[in-house]
Amino acid sequence: MRSIRGRLLILAAVWLSVALLAAFLFISHLLERFVTDRFDAEAAAIADALTASLEVDDSRVELDDAPSDPRFLLPLSGWYWQVTAENQVVARSDSLLDGRLDGPAGDFAGGHGIGADGAELRVLRREVTIPDSASRIAITVTAPQAQINDSLRQIVRPLAISLAILGLGLAAASLLQVTVGLHSLDRLRADLAEVRAGRAHRLTLPDVSELRPLTSEINASLDQNADLLARSRQHLGNLAHSLKTPLSALANELPGDHHGQALITRMDRLIGWHLRRARSAGPRTLGQRVPVRPVIEDILLVLRWPVQDKGMTVRTDCPEDAGFAGERQDLEEMIGNLTENAVKWGKSHVDISVTPAEDHLDIRIEDDGPGMAETDAPRALIRGARLDEHGPSGSGLGLAIVADLAALHGGELRLERARLGGLAAILRLPG
């Protein structure tokens, strides 16, 4: 799986490494040149001094005054000089002992050579002519390569260390940058999760301009969704009304025992069934969280008279914060049908208790009526099982509707024997 964070970090690591490596190579190259130039300049100064001290005596070339630099006195120090005329050594530094510096002819600085003790040397060679002499005079000055390398190492090490520290700092900075930069995306994701869980209707506009268009688009899409849903609800309601009103007239026009009555009942149920299916088309609508308590109160308001007429006691136990992640209409339909059933079958008591849990909600509605034989329970829950059967309107259909709606929301309806003795309907819904 690819991640923006991973990509940005890898990219940062790559360009940081390349940049730091290039910087290291460039700076160390500069430093090497600086160091070797210094050595070459020193060698050149020695060569200049030697050249100035050359004299011709009786057409013989001689050195008038040797340089007094102590490094040239120490034997085999690597610091050597030598003056030759016609390939004969005229003078040499004490450090060279009896040795002789040989090498290619010509003028050069920064050449390579090997000393008498096998140590590497940096060589400067100069061919000069002096007045009053026809001899080809060559001056060679060397410096020990090891010393040059030492000097270089002393500079390059701290350079590498400080570049490495710089690199670590930059890496930490880009990690911070990526994290801070992506924080807004994290917030957006959390916001969207809130919407999906039904705890918010829209996303809050982020304070970063790059994410605002995206957020606005998502919000517009959420609004459009809600609007579309409301409008199709409206249309479905109108459709039901325009079908059922003439159906009602037709039912009353026919004699009560006419065989057409059964067809009318069936048509009515089919309309109701498909209406409900269409209305609850999605498993869950974005951005809804319905408090359960007011819904129960509304249902009990509708059932006020049947409850009063039977002299029933309805006990409700529902925490204030219990919420259902879904449509209010669906919750009303489920609680309404189950409560109506309980009031219809119960003798004197109906208990409604709601228990919210981490990610779900249990609604338990029980009565003290005759209950249901265990063999009947599965059948009552088969969706649409009673759809094609005749009988008084709505009888037995309620439980199947509730089971269907619960399933659409990823929940379930279970039927058990109630503590009160009758039927207990237990709804488990997303909370």
Place this chain on the structure above:
Amino acid sequence: MRALIVEDDPALSEQLATAMRDAGFVTDLAMDGAEGEYLGATESYDVAVLDLGLPGMPGIEVLTRWRDQGIGMPVLILTARGDWTDKVAGFRAGADDYAVKPFRLDEVVLRAQTLIRRAAGHARPVIEAGPLRLDSQLGLITRDGMALKLTAFETRILSYLIHHKNRIVSRTELSEHLYEADTDRDFKSIEVVIGRLRRKIGEGVIETRRGEGYILRATA
């Protein structure tokens, strides 16, 4: 008893009106929300049957306006959708009962009668007033167990008085619940009918309070 029916479907509204009249109701019919709202707000009814899906002004709106004006008559809503959302919305707006389309006409009539009885504070379908018993579902009035032979108009007056027993009912109030809208209200004929009723059920049950109206005394 006087009923208002607000239903836009011509066939269904006629059926409802006929069924209500057959059950002894004085019935007015409104074919749209605005007319229904006006009638309900200006006339006196004992019950209203209100369709929620009306052209012009939705039923919920009609009901809300009535209740906002302090009109407290019992209202039976008719809903086509039959889902709980419709019912809840209706009850929140002040409805007292509902019937889901398609419904049986006798069921609507029965519910209307029950609503009237409840609104008058009687929990059971049979209301007793002294020697008189009114079976509000059958529309039958008996005296000491014997069925009274009453005309439709006599039954209307007597059952209204039984519903509102032990309370002075003015002639105006009585007339408002006996006649359909746009008909002449005749206090004289009410007096005549009251006289006839006294002869049928016996003196001393219906008292006349001069300048105030009638009262049906039922100590039991």
